[in-house]
Amino acid sequence: MALLEVDTVRRSFGGVVAVDRVSFRVDQGQIKAIIGPNGAGKTSLFNIISGLLKPESGRVRFKGQDIGGRKPYQIARAGLARTFQNPSLFLQISVLENVMVGQHCRTRSEFAGCCLKTPGQRREERAMRDSALARIDYVGLADRAAAPAGALAFGQRRMVELARALATEPDLLLLDEPASGLNMSETDELGQLIEKIRDSGVTVLLVEHDMSLVMNISDEILVLDNGATIAEGSPLAIQNDPNVIAVYLGSDFKHASASQKS
Amino acid sequence: MGQSDLILQYFLSGITKGSIYAVVAIGFNLIYSATGILNFAQGEFVMLGGMVAVSLAFFLPLPVAVAAAVVFVALLGGLLELVFFRRLRRHSILHLVIITIGLSIIIQEAALHVWDEKVRSLPYFTGNEISSMHLFGAAVSPQVLWVLGTVAVIVVFLHVFLKYTMRGRAMRACSSNPDAALLAGINIANMRTLSFVLSAGLGAMAGCVISPITLTHYEMGSGLAIKGFSAAILGGLGNPMAAVLGGLLVGVLEAFSVSVLPAAYTDVTAFAILLLVLFVRPHGLLGTPAGESVREF
Amino acid sequence: MKLRPAIGIVALVIALVAAQLVLRAMDKEYCLTQLTMAIYYAIVVIGLCFIMGYAGQVSLGHGAFFAIGGYTTAVLTTYDFSRFEAAAWGRALKQAHVFVVRQDMYGSDVLNAAPWAAFVTAMAATLVIAVLIGYPALRLKGHYLTMATLGFGLIVYKIILGSTLTGTTDGIVGVPAWSFGTVAAISGKSAARVQNYYIACGIALLVLVLLRNLVRSRVGRALRAIHDHETAANAMGINTARYKLKAFVASALLAALAGVLLTHYTGGVNPSEAGAMKSVRYVALAAAGGTTNLWGAAVVSIVLNFLSLRGWFGSYDNAVFGALLIAIVSLAPEGPLKPLGLLLRRFSGRWLAGGRSNDGAA
Numbered sequence: 001m002a003l004l005e006v007d008t009v010r011r012s013f014g015g016v017v018a019v020d021r022v023s024f025r026v027d028q029g030q031i032k033a034i035i036g037p038n039g040a041g042k043t044s045l046f047n048i049i050s051g052l053l054k055p056e057s058g059r060v061r062f063k064g065q066d067i068g069g070r071k072p073y074q075i076a077r078a079g080l081a082r083t084f085q086n087p088s089l090f091l092q093i094s095v096l097e098n099v100m101v102g103q104h105c106r107t108r109s110e111f112a113g114c115c116l117k118t119p120g121q122r123r124e125e126r127a128m129r130d131s132a133l134a135r136i137d138y139v140g141l142a143d144r145a146a147a148p149a150g151a152l153a154f155g156q157r158r159m160v161e162l163a164r165a166l167a168t169e170p171d172l173l174l175l176d177e178p179a180s181g182l183n184m185s186e187t188d189e190l191g192q193l194i195e196k197i198r199d200s201g202v203t204v205l206l207v208e209h210d211m212s213l214v215m216n217i218s219d220e221i222l223v224l225d226n227g228a229t230i231a232e233g234s235p236l237a238i239q240n241d242p243n244v245i246a247v248y249l250g251s252d253f254k255h256a257s258a259s260q261k262s
Numbered sequence: 263m264g265q266s267d268l269i270l271q272y273f274l275s276g277i278t279k280g281s282i283y284a285v286v287a288i289g290f291n292l293i294y295s296a297t298g299i300l301n302f303a304q305g306e307f308v309m310l311g312g313m314v315a316v317s318l319a320f321f322l323p324l325p326v327a328v329a330a331a332v333v334f335v336a337l338l339g340g341l342l343e344l345v346f347f348r349r350l351r352r353h354s355i356l357h358l359v360i361i362t363i364g365l366s367i368i369i370q371e372a373a374l375h376v377w378d379e380k381v382r383s384l385p386y387f388t389g390n391e392i393s394s395m396h397l398f399g400a401a402v403s404p405q406v407l408w409v410l411g412t413v414a415v416i417v418v419f420l421h422v423f424l425k426y427t428m429r430g431r432a433m434r435a436c437s438s439n440p441d442a443a444l445l446a447g448i449n450i451a452n453m454r455t456l457s458f459v460l461s462a463g464l465g466a467m468a469g470c471v472i473s474p475i476t477l478t479h480y481e482m483g484s485g486l487a488i489k490g491f492s493a494a495i496l497g498g499l500g501n502p503m504a505a506v507l508g509g510l511l512v513g514v515l516e517a518f519s520v521s522v523l524p525a526a527y528t529d530v531t532a533f534a535i536l537l538l539v540l541f542v543r544p545h546g547l548l549g550t551p552a553g554e555s556v557r558e559f
Numbered sequence: 560m561k562l563r564p565a566i567g568i569v570a571l572v573i574a575l576v577a578a579q580l581v582l583r584a585m586d587k588e589y590c591l592t593q594l595t596m597a598i599y600y601a602i603v604v605i606g607l608c609f610i611m612g613y614a615g616q617v618s619l620g621h622g623a624f625f626a627i628g629g630y631t632t633a634v635l636t637t638y639d640f641s642r643f644e645a646a647a648w649g650r651a652l653k654q655a656h657v658f659v660v661r662q663d664m665y666g667s668d669v670l671n672a673a674p675w676a677a678f679v680t681a682m683a684a685t686l687v688i689a690v691l692i693g694y695p696a697l698r699l700k701g702h703y704l705t706m707a708t709l710g711f712g713l714i715v716y717k718i719i720l721g722s723t724l725t726g727t728t729d730g731i732v733g734v735p736a737w738s739f740g741t742v743a744a745i746s747g748k749s750a751a752r753v754q755n756y757y758i759a760c761g762i763a764l765l766v767l768v769l770l771r772n773l774v775r776s777r778v779g780r781a782l783r784a785i786h787d788h789e790t791a792a793n794a795m796g797i798n799t800a801r802y803k804l805k806a807f808v809a810s811a812l813l814a815a816l817a818g819v820l821l822t823h824y825t826g827g828v829n830p831s832e833a834g835a836m837k838s839v840r841y842v843a844l845a846a847a848g849g850t851t852n853l854w855g856a857a858v859v860s861i862v863l864n865f866l867s868l869r870g871w872f873g874s875y876d877n878a879v880f881g882a883l884l885i886a887i888v889s890l891a892p893e894g895p896l897k898p899l900g901l902l903l904r905r906f907s908g909r910w911l912a913g914g915r916s917n918d919g920a921a
Contacts (some may be wrong), residue, residue: 047712050794051794052790052793052794071793071798072790072793072794073793073794073795073796073797073798073799076793076794076796077796081793081794081795082794084791088788088790089788089791090783090784090787090788090791090792091787091788092783092786092787093780093784093787097780098784100777100780101780101781101792101795101797102795102796104777104780104781104784104795104796104797105795105796105797106796107777109777109778110778111773111778111805111809113777114772114773114776114778115769115770115772115773116769116772117772117776121776121777124777125776125777128777132748152804159708165795168795168796217733231661235733258661302773302839346885346889349889350889351681351886353889356611356617356846357846357888357889360842360843360846360884360888361884361888361889363839363842363843363881363884364843364881364882364884364885364888365881366881367877367878367880367881367883367884367887368882371875371877371881372878373880374874375878377872410683431763442860469891484835484836488709488713488835489711491706492710495704495706524721526717526719526720526721526727527718528580528717529713529714529715529717530714530718530721533710533711533713533714534710535715536706536710537707537710537711538707540695540696540703540707541695541696541707
């Protein structure tokens with residue numbers, strides 16, 4: 001079953017077409033990757049799906065509902081979470097609080113309840129704290145829960161952002177270049193974590209430059225160039241696609257695919 | 263006086279006041295562009311310019327007194343930047359803005375104690391309070407021409423300075439891209455000081471030319487700051503030339519509202535329109551909306 | 560970490576009670592009047608602190624909201640509604656005790672709105688106005704709320720100055736006390752001075768505790784997240800526009816509440832309450848107290864406003880105020896109480912050693 005369907009979506013900035021009638025679908029339980037050279041329109045596509053940009057034309061359907069043009073917070077509530085290319089943590093508050101913010105759309109206490117600390121609010125707060133701590137543990141940062149997010153190293157910020165996105169209890173998780181800025185071992189851990197997330201029932205769609213990571217974990221790959229789809233298929237099919245090879249000619253793609261085979 | 267004469271009279275008085283608001287708004291913009299600070303003490307520079315010139319005019323010829331007042335206030339502006347803002351670069355903008363509010367209060371109180379609460383004024387630059395000229399059928403005091411002329415000169419000077427001189431371009435670079443400016447070898451700190459010197463000097467100049475018409479009073483600064491602030495917003499923050507349009511608009515609106523509403527409500531119209539503009543065109547009349555641009559995350 | 564809030568509350572309660580006892584011992588109990596007023600003003604400041612520190616909004620219109628509260632109460636409780644008594648709605652409202660008969664200063668009977676009804680009206684009016692200002696202004700980022708509230712504040716000020724209903728430059732006097740049965744009343748009578756001091760303390764402490772709960776909850780986290788990174792907050796499922804508006808309205812309501820209470824306490828209200836200088840003062844006090852430090856803001860604002868109301872600084876009042884403001888903001892931008900508070904916490908932590916291990920020194 002298709003969880004996400006993107007149907008001939010188009011978006012331009014000024015005269016530049018960033019996303020040119022792109023269509024694809026993400027099935028339940030998949031890890032799907034979007035790759036392509038810089039400026040191929042990957043992040044714009046992500047911003048459209050997560051509601052930060054409005055598509056000029058085309059449809060985005062999530063769980064059968066048209067979400068194109070809805071507000072980001074509505075899309076998050078519908079079960080679609082994302083991370084950002086530059087980790088966008090709330091730097092003034094602690095790691096724990098960051099993850100608790102992720103639970104916002106699954107909790108209910110409002111102004112009055114919070115002011116008065118009603119029993120329901122206390123119970124909810126405790127539950128939030130416990131499950132946030134569990135998620136921080138899940139990404140391996142249990143010992144940093146009380147630290148201010150601003151004090152974390154870059155790689156740790158990525159993990160917190162991932163925990164925060166998972167806290168929204170998504171059905172589909174969008175990861176924007178999750179491995180950029182990570183070293184080799186961190187990238188390996190990330191790959192395992194993404195597969196663990198998929199196995200827990202969350203579908204994953206990621207944009208990524210690290211080819212070995214993409215080839216290792218993806219079930220399916222979509223290749224964009226200049227805003228348009230140039231290929232779609234399994235990692236093996238993509239590696240042998242002449243269009244893709246042409247686009248990536250001379251880049252680390254061949255290198256990556258070579259190391260893949262060895 | 264006929265209806266059209268009356269309208270012309272309102273218009274001229276609006277333009278006169280408006281051009282002073284324009285100078286204050288330009289001052290706001292210069293400092294805002296270079297430092298990101300909204301300087302609430304801007305109106306005090308106008309007041310100080312008038313006050314110092316009035317005092318100096320007792321024993322100096324008028325042109326010398328005015329020039330000395332402008333230089334004095336300009337140096338004071340630079341000094342304030344050096345003492346308060348240069349060292350506090352790491353403070354949040356909000357804190358810096360609050361410091362300008364504090365400075366405005368202190369300058370005002372200092373003026374009250376140095377001078378007093380009496381209203382003063384410079385003599386008319388040419389002629390006197392009863393001399394008038396006829397312009398398109400309206401009676402105009404020659405001082406109005408002095409005001410308009412001075413403001414026009416200020417505007418042209420600034421335009422040339424910002425657009426065609428090295429230093430002016432460097433100042434604009436500071437605002438649009440501080441990192442690049444730093445890389446290009448521009449001394450940003452000095453540019454910031456310069457923006458205060460310029461703003462203060464221009465404000466003082468405006469304070470001198472307007473003094474014979476609206477008189478100088480220790481409390482006049484905060485009112486001017488707020489009007490100038492409105493003008494800067496109306497035109498579009500960050501664009502000194504748009505501030506001129508904003509200033510003139512606020513002045514004219516204010517003048518005409520007297521004919522429609524009781525005098526007590528003069529400012530209500532001006533500010534109501536300001537609010538409307540803010541809500542409808544948040545980036546000002548001449549500003550360009552940044553909008554939902556190509557934000558990459 | 561459970562002990563920390565209790566220490567703050569207890570310290571403040573002790574300080575407030577001590578202030579009363581010391582003033583009594585020194586035979587200067589009349590000072591309680593200004594202290595009570597300073598406490599009411601502090602409610603505005605902590606409300607402002609809440610949106611400045613936790614939601615990143617700077618309002619230069621809180622003086623106006625205070626005045627809207629004060630003037631709504633003052634007008635409704637002093638305006639003679641007698642001529643509407645014959646009308647059906649006038650009778651109905653009198654039956655419902657919304658209108659009450661009262662003797663004015665000259666001893667003749669007048670029909671005024673009851674203080675509670677005026678209070679409800681004031682709150683409702685503030686709610687509507689705050690939404691009307693906040694809704695368009697908060698859609699925009701940056702300084703726009705500040706500008707819009709500044710303009711709004713000036714409009715309110717000018718309307719109050721220009722309307723006969725609000726008494727133009729004289730303001731309104733003869734506002735009745737707000738009685739709660741026979742138990743207590745908010746009034747400026749010297750016999751009720753001590754009682755009113757504690758009423759003000761109680762209300763201010765209640766507001767402080769409620770706001771403190773709020774900022775440490777789901778709502779407070781959401782607001783800080785918005786303040787930190789609005790786009791990310793939105794993408795995490797927070798309706799950012801609604802939260803910003805709610806916080807702004809809550810803060811405006813607190814300012815209006817203070818206006819209502821102080822107006823009943825002093826028996827009148829005058830246009831200077833709506834002046835831009837007042838709004839600037841509130842912002843300054845909030846910043847000086849440390850915007851993310853509600854307790855600090857409350858203490859700084861009570862002390863400074865008290866000294867200023869007592870006329871300690873004579874004709875240098877504003878100058879001293881401006882200088883203190885600059886000194887505090889430039890030397891201790893987190894508020895002067897932060898270093899002090901850290902010291903206190905360290906000591907209390909040592910006494911109660913072991914109680915706060917995993918809370919971390921962060």
